[in-house]
Amino acid sequence: MLTDYWVISLLLSQFCSLVLLTGAVLLSNQIIKRWSPGCFDELQLQLERRSYLVGSIVHFVLIFQIASLFMFLNVANHHLTEVIKGAMCADGALGVNTFGKNLLYLKMGAVLVYVVYLFLNYLDNSEPAYPLTPLKYWLIYPIFVLVALDLVVMVLFFYNIEPDVIATCCSVKFVVTGAQGYFSLFASGFTTGWLVLFGVSGGVLVLLLFFSSRLHWLKLIIGSIFITSAIFSLKYFFVKYIYGLPSHNCLYDIFWAKHYFVGYLFFGGYYILAASLICLVLLQLFKARLGNLHPKLMQKLRWVSFWTTLILIFLPLAFWWHWDGTL
Incomplete structure (x- = not known):
């Protein structure tokens, strides 16, 4: 599955995000250590410029990461169902191995962490004194871990897909219907x-x-x-x-x-x-x-x-x- 064009697109975009975040982590280290809002020397001016660069990089990477959740769901729900036998929807496609649904849950949970950083970055940039710098940059470390883990689990998921294996799609649950054909509200x-x-x-x-x-x-x-x-x-x-x-x-x-x-x-x-x-x-x-x-x-x-x-x-x-x- 690693040769599939949709899979290559997802993996390549995730890898590029990780590379950009790696640079942001390296640049943010000095900001965290040496940021001093009360100083007006050359170092502080350089740190402010670097902070703007780091903030912009992380901002666009996280916007893409949020969008990638829906991209991944779309690929699993529409493309993989045509490749994996027996998969009628994303439930069957993601259930073909142990990594699929864990990857989806990881992406879903990570979005909330990304939202925290994006909002703090917005608040910080809205104030002339940058009151949340360098506090917000501490979040880059867990964000980096999440994006890296996302890439690793994604590789494991796609690598372990065997197209010849028939997937088991979502199970059904039968519920007794009411006298008029409506489903019972108190089914269980x-x-x-x-x-x-x-x-x-x-x-x-x-x-x-x-x-x-x-x-x-x-x-x-x-x-x-x-x-x-x-x-x-x-x-x-x-x-x-x-x-x-x-x-x-x-x-x-x-x-x-x-x-x-x-x-x-x-x-x-x-x-x-x-x-x-x-x-x-x-x-x-x-x-x-x-x-x-x-x-x-x-x-x-x-x-x-x-x-x-x-x-x-x-x-x-x-x-x-x-x-x-x-x-």
Whole structure:
């Protein structure tokens, strides 16, 4: 599989990202050690110029890394399914060996770390005194490790794919239907628990975001519970109404064109909500170092979180409500 053109593109782009980050790590070492905002000598001027260069490199690399998550998912969901026998979607393609889904989870988790750096970099560049330098550059080290690990696991995944081996695609789970042909809401205690948690956490989060301008740590905790329960509720209940199939719990097919790419809307919303809640916490942590920027920005992030939460609550409910019972 290492000779496949899509695989080569992914590996080459990831390798280039790692090379750029290696240079950024080397350049940031001196910034971390010698940065002195109270000095105005030649060394400090050089460090400020170097800081701008490092920040720009890391910024564009991380933007690409976030985009590469969706690129990788698209390759797994559309291209690899044509190459690997038996794989009907990304579930079968990624499940062909032990590295596939671990790589996807690694990419998904790393995005949140990238968001932290990008937001801190934005805040730092918005202030003339660069109050978050060199603090933000400490994040480059774990980011470098994540990108390097991403490349290693990606190589292992593609190298260990055997096209002649028939993959096992996503399993199905049959649920007893109701008298009128609708799926039972209380199909199992497991599903019911996630649905209840989805509704309760979503309602609490909406109220907190609307009425409180503080309690950002609590919002982040409730938001994490809401996002987790929303994903499980989508997988084990709402996704059936998108497909019109009571036995199909796969989350990968919702990224297909025949389902209007609604998966990108769902998971894009989850990431927007998580990122905005994380940014609210970061603003709260570093507000003493920031100027007049943070109150207005905090207000914008609150409303972004509020409306995103509402959309993520009502969007799956809309599929459930408008399903006409046909398969």
